Amino acid sequence: MLGPETLHEHLGDLRSEVEEALVKLVDTQMDGPAAAAMALSSSILLAGGKRWRPVLTLLAYEAGGGVTTAPAMDLALAFELIHTATLIHDDLNDGGKLRRGVPTLHTTHGNAEAIIAGDHLFVLGFGLGGRYDRPIVDAVSATCANIAAAELKQLRHIGDIATSPEDYYSIIEGKTAGPFETSCRAAGIVAGADKSTTTALAGFGLEVGLAFQIVDDLLDLTGDEAMGKPRGTDVHEGKMTLPLIHALTMLHGVQRVRLSEILAAFNDNLWDELTALLESAGSFQYTHQLVDNHLGRALDYISKLPESPARRMMEELSALSVGRRS
Amino acid sequence: MLGPETLHEHLGDLRSEVEEALVKLVDTQMDGPAAAAMALSSSILLAGGKRWRPVLTLLAYEAGGGVTTAPAMDLALAFELIHTATLIHDDLNDGGKLRRGVPTLHTTHGNAEAIIAGDHLFVLGFGLGGRYDRPIVDAVSATCANIAAAELKQLRHIGDIATSPEDYYSIIEGKTAGPFETSCRAAGIVAGADKSTTTALAGFGLEVGLAFQIVDDLLDLTGDEAMGKPRGTDVHEGKMTLPLIHALTMLHGVQRVRLSEILAAFNDNLWDELTALLESAGSFQYTHQLVDNHLGRALDYISKLPESPARRMMEELSALSVGRRS
Numbered sequence: 055m056l057g058p059e060t061l062h063e064h065l066g067d068l069r070s071e072v073e074e075a076l077v078k079l080v081d082t083q084m085d086g087p088a089a090a091a092m093a094l095s096s097s098i099l100l101a102g103g104k105r106w107r108p109v110l111t112l113l114a115y116e117a118g119g120g121v122t123t124a125p126a127m128d129l130a131l132a133f134e135l136i137h138t139a140t141l142i143h144d145d146l147n148d149g150g151k152l153r154r155g156v157p158t159l160h161t162t163h164g165n166a167e168a169i170i171a172g173d174h175l176f177v178l179g180f181g182l183g184g185r186y187d188r189p190i191v192d193a194v195s196a197t198c199a200n201i202a203a204a205e206l207k208q209l210r211h212i213g214d215i216a217t218s219p220e221d222y223y224s225i226i227e228g229k230t231a232g233p234f235e236t237s238c239r240a241a242g243i244v245a246g247a248d249k250s251t252t253t254a255l256a257g258f259g260l261e262v263g264l265a266f267q268i269v270d271d272l273l274d275l276t277g278d279e280a281m282g283k284p285r286g287t288d289v290h291e292g293k294m295t296l297p298l299i300h301a302l303t304m305l306h307g308v309q310r311v312r313l314s315e316i317l318a319a320f321n322d323n324l325w326d327e328l329t330a331l332l333e334s335a336g337s338f339q340y341t342h343q344l345v346d347n348h349l350g351r352a353l354d355y356i357s358k359l360p361e362s363p364a365r366r367m368m369e370e371l372s373a374l375s376v377g378r379r380s
Numbered sequence: 381m382l383g384p385e386t387l388h389e390h391l392g393d394l395r396s397e398v399e400e401a402l403v404k405l406v407d408t409q410m411d412g413p414a415a416a417a418m419a420l421s422s423s424i425l426l427a428g429g430k431r432w433r434p435v436l437t438l439l440a441y442e443a444g445g446g447v448t449t450a451p452a453m454d455l456a457l458a459f460e461l462i463h464t465a466t467l468i469h470d471d472l473n474d475g476g477k478l479r480r481g482v483p484t485l486h487t488t489h490g491n492a493e494a495i496i497a498g499d500h501l502f503v504l505g506f507g508l509g510g511r512y513d514r515p516i517v518d519a520v521s522a523t524c525a526n527i528a529a530a531e532l533k534q535l536r537h538i539g540d541i542a543t544s545p546e547d548y549y550s551i552i553e554g555k556t557a558g559p560f561e562t563s564c565r566a567a568g569i570v571a572g573a574d575k576s577t578t579t580a581l582a583g584f585g586l587e588v589g590l591a592f593q594i595v596d597d598l599l600d601l602t603g604d605e606a607m608g609k610p611r612g613t614d615v616h617e618g619k620m621t622l623p624l625i626h627a628l629t630m631l632h633g634v635q636r637v638r639l640s641e642i643l644a645a646f647n648d649n650l651w652d653e654l655t656a657l658l659e660s661a662g663s664f665q666y667t668h669q670l671v672d673n674h675l676g677r678a679l680d681y682i683s684k685l686p687e688s689p690a691r692r693m694m695e696e697l698s699a700l701s702v703g704r705r706s
């Protein structure tokens with residue numbers, strides 16, 4: 055049985071492996087005709103980031119029976135590149151100023167260069183994902199089409215207080231949990247795992263991804279310096295996250311009217327009032343409960359896999375990724 | 381020997397085949413979660429367009445020995461989807477108002493939806509391209525990375541009167557001729573053609589692509605209603621195309637000073653003066669000559685292939701695509 059310290063050390067090693075592979079990928083591009091585009095997008099790609107997606111992909115690969123990480127590395131990097139591409143385009147779309155602690159590309163280089171940089175990372179990511187067999191290529195493509203679909207749906211629900219929990223779940227499944235699910239499933243396939251193992255890995259990815267995004271949205275309301283996320287970006291933007299949707303459902307009369315007024319014209323002076331309304335509706339508690347449920351289901355899925363260091367690390371990583379460990 | 385009418389009929393058939401395959405692809409997406417994104421991007425994708433890229437891909441496949449078009453159709457569509465994705469993002473970046481005769485997406489749906497729609501088509505295109513073997517996937521990925529690189533270079537040379545012919549060629553090779561080259565080469569590989577045939581097809585694609593883009597840039601200065609291109613978009617934007625670069629090189633003294641003044645602050649009242657300067661520098665004649673040279677080299681490449689209806693159609697298409705036939 056591995057203790058937490060050894061686990062964290064192993065996770066750190068995997069993260070370093072991913073980081074090195076990213077640096078190497080960037081370096082190979084710096085010799086060719088796409089050097090300027092790579093220089094541009096690498097300023098965001100290599101600016102840090104927790105690398106949850108590629109690390110989880112490598113762990114799923116190991117838990118699925120893979121031995122050395124090499125055969126799964128292109129897959130792991132593909133998801134990180136595609137994720138970073140969507141971050142660059144998202145930041146442009148919602149006017150984000152900082153990403154991974156550095157100024158966003160559209161603020162430093164203008165919208166046109168930010169669009170091109172995102173396109174370039176998409177291309178690189180797909181190039182790596184395209185190296186696998188047809189079922190994986192099709193899954194990556196469908197997953198990424200769903201990311202675009204979810205971004206569109208999210209955009210169209212900005213400021214819409216009629217957004218339902220189903221709308222919310224379809225958005226976070228499309229943009230976050232779906233990619234986690236596909237990367238874990240594909241990692242299992244690359245590892246040569248049997249059907250029940252890949253299904254368990256995929257289920258784990260989906261549930262962790264849901265928990266991860268719900269926590270991310272929750273932290274936007276509560277703030278958490280340790281997680282490096284400033285408070286209120288989503289609510290300023292009119293993004294309808296789960297605690298807000300829950301409160302709009304639970305509150306009645308003047309409280310509900312007041313909540314919709316606050317959301318329609320939010321400013322930082324309204325924090326205390328917003329928080330009190332969400333508390334009174336039980337929305338924080340409800341949201342925490344859902345996170346625990348998803349995390350529990352994620353752990354259930356992998357509990358069926360044979361005991362292994364990778365499985366233990368997946369358990370640890372899932373707790374870490376939703377802030378249940380520091 | 382096929383007469384021109386039969387050739388045009390065959391080309392029309394191929395174009396219809398591509399059109400039907402595109403409609404079918406869109407339809408399959410309209411059932412799933414990406415329906416809204418597909419509805420958005422299909423408004424541009426299915427708004428017409430000459431389909432040079434997919435038709436040429438299918439012809440190269442047939443000239444390379446392919447019999448039925450089916451095995452090359454995904455490849456052909458991939459290039460059309462990726463091309464349309466870049467058009468949507470380009471139009472946003474340069475403020476284009478019309479595309480394929482319909483209003484551009486960013487004007488009807490805003491920048492954010494246009495970025496997402498382009499991303500969605502990229503994803504679909506890569507999904508289709510990713511279905512082939514590794515050498516093709518790598519070539520498609522590298523080609524698309526070069527598109528991004530070329531777009532970036534083009535953007536950074538906006539208004540730069542020091543832009544050299546080499547800069548111009550690297551831009552049009554990256555954004556246009558490279559994709560033509562790769563689609564023809566990949567079509568040959570899919571057809572199981574030998575090395576010398578795929579090299580000839582690739583060379584044909586590169587040269588036709590260069591001729592095609594140079595003509596496109598030339599028409600921006602001369603205008604051509606029949607080709608459906610309004611005059612002056614590029615010059616208003618500060619895009620440095622070959623006739624301008626040539627004139628800046630050839631003219632001296634007051635003429636050169638005046639040309640740079642005109643380019644720095646262009647408006648429609650300056651057309652006659654600009655045209656006279658380009659005429660006086662011999663820039664139109666020079667550019668036409670280069671188009672003929674590229675076209676000649678393209679035909680040389682395929683003259684080595686066995687005589688076939690597909691080869692005859694490639695000859696005809698290359699003449700058509702640069703306006704040498706109507």
